[in-house]
Amino acid sequence: MNISWRKDTVQQTLITRSRSASALLSLVLCGLVTTNSQAEESNHMEQKDDSWQLVWEDNFDGQELDNTKWNRQTEPAGRFNDEWQRYTSDTQNAFVKDGYLTLQANHHSNEHGLNQYSSARLNTAGKGEWQYGRIVARIKLPKGEGVWPAFWTLGANIDENGGDTPWPKTGEIDILELYGSKDDAVIEGNMHYYDNGHAHMGAVAYKLKDGIFAEDFHEFELQWGPQQLIWKVDGNTFHSVRIDKPEMTEFHHKHFLLLNIAIGGKWAGRPDDTTPFPVQMVVDWVKVYQQRN
């Protein structure tokens, strides 16, 4: 994967991502790097703005994953982007305990390559779908070579989850992606849609001032309104983009949420013996707010 990352500059060569089978991905765009200017940690999100109303949440306080809210998507290795993990419905790959949801990618052999790992890809298709809102999650991310966790959305009409529309005409919003092969202190936001072919905004990166994302929980937020998308980490806005354009109908219908850990493949780099398997993505909560009428 030909990602080059130049630390401490605003130049980032960046590759798009298709989580779907479509593989027309060779765009190279520039992104902006935003450094967290405030070291303060925001461990709980309290909204002073009461125009937002909580419409959905999962705090993972039960004994197991709530299947009225989440689907365990099972897919063979290589299904997306030549990724090396298989996605299972096994509780060893996604489980709820002590108030947290943990997604865990396991390495099952002494080799590295296709189908040597199991992982989880959870989604809310058919169970939690929204058009516009504030989507926030508190997550401690994994780190390491070949590790690619994400918190993101897909248009609810996507064919892989029972709809009739292929990616990217569904739209996709990447609230966070972390490429462990690039920089464990950086997450990226992005969006994908269709405009005479696959189009995307170009990933925009947010870099922690101190430490890496695997060391603590952080809040990852998308504010999605009719005019624009806004990305935040720990309450700090690091990017916004307008979506009130005729080629962006993909962002004006319902989307569902996804959480996953991809391993290896076309975009995630290559796991190796330095990758600290099993790797975990620990989620304290996920909340969705919408504007009061």
Ligand SMILES: [Ca+2]
């Ligand atoms: Ca919790």
